[in-house]
Amino acid sequence: MIITIASFKGGVGKSTTALHLAAYFQLKAPTLLVDGDLNRSALQWAAAGLLPFKVVDEKAAVKAARQYEHIIVDTPARPDPSDLKTLAEGCDLLVLPTSPDALAMGAMLQMVESLQGLTADYKILLTLIPPHPSRVGEEARASLERAGLPLFKTGIRRLAVFQRAALEGVPVNQVKGESMRNIAWDCYRAVGKEILP
Numbered sequence: 001m002i003i004t005i006a007s008f009k010g011g012v013g014k015s016t017t018a019l020h021l022a023a024y025f026q027l028k029a030p031t032l033l034v035d036g037d038l039n040r041s042a043l044q045w046a047a048a049g050l051l052p053f054k055v056v057d058e059k060a061a062v063k064a065a066r067q068y069e070h071i072i073v074d075t076p077a078r079p080d081p082s083d084l085k086t087l088a089e090g091c092d093l094l095v096l097p098t099s100p101d102a103l104a105m106g107a108m109l110q111m112v113e114s115l116q117g118l119t120a121d122y123k124i125l126l127t128l129i130p131p132h133p134s135r136v137g138e139e140a141r142a143s144l145e146r147a148g149l150p151l152f153k154t155g156i157r158r159l160a161v162f163q164r165a166a167l168e169g170v171p172v173n174q175v176k177g178e179s180m181r182n183i184a185w186d187c188y189r190a191v192g193k194e195i196l197p
């Protein structure tokens with residue numbers, strides 16, 4: 001499968017999602033993570049050499065792709081309409097991560113509008129969901145469901161261990177001495193299962 005992660009807004013967990021979906025798919029079959037964002041977050045995450053899958057930039061991707069069963073693509077924020085068409089139609093599933101706040105949701109809904117008329121399968125992923133007593137995660141989910149938009153059943157909780165993982169250059173389940181690492185990993189594992197059980 002080719003799975004592309006895209007958003008109009010930065011800071012919504014796009015790279016974190018790409019990285020952890022790659023970690024999930026690698027458990028199934030050889031998986032390549034393509035870092036197509038010029039900020040090269042995924043390549044930086046990989047720099048410590050501790051990730052269980054290969055990460056390349058978009059130039060190296062064409063040659064490398066042959067050897068992999070699954071490809072996950074991280075993309076730049078703010079793709080223009082022609083870029084969006086290319087990346088949406090070049091994958092099996094477009095994952096649209098959004099945090100539940102109004103600005104991010106607005107940007108995500110703009111992207112959904114831009115996808116109308118394209119032959120692309122997409123699914124929205126709620127990320128960075130704050131803990132109780134905040135209810136913004138539930139509220140965002142309810143409004144997306146009311147609108148009938150395709151949405152992952154699983155949402156990703158906001159957990160500090162995700163930042164630790166990026167710092168240490170590992171997927172979240174490999175952060176040492178962190179009691180939340182399994183809970184954090186279970187979020188992405190459940191999303192992965194929704195895509196490929």
Ligand SMILES: Nc1ncnc2c1ncn2[C@@H]1O[C@H](COP(=O)(O)OP(=O)(O)O)[C@@H](O)[C@H]1O
Pocket residue numbers: 007009010011012013014015016017041127128129156157158159160161162163166
């Ligand atoms: N579920 C989460 N919980 C806590 N922090 C997160 C979570 N997802 C991402 N982050 C942090 O939020 C920031 C932005 O995430 P990132 O994946 O780089 O977003 P993007 O690629 O959309 O810019 C990073 O510091 C990252 O570590």
Ligand SMILES: [Mg+2]
Pocket residue numbers: 014015016037039041
């Ligand atoms: Mg990023």
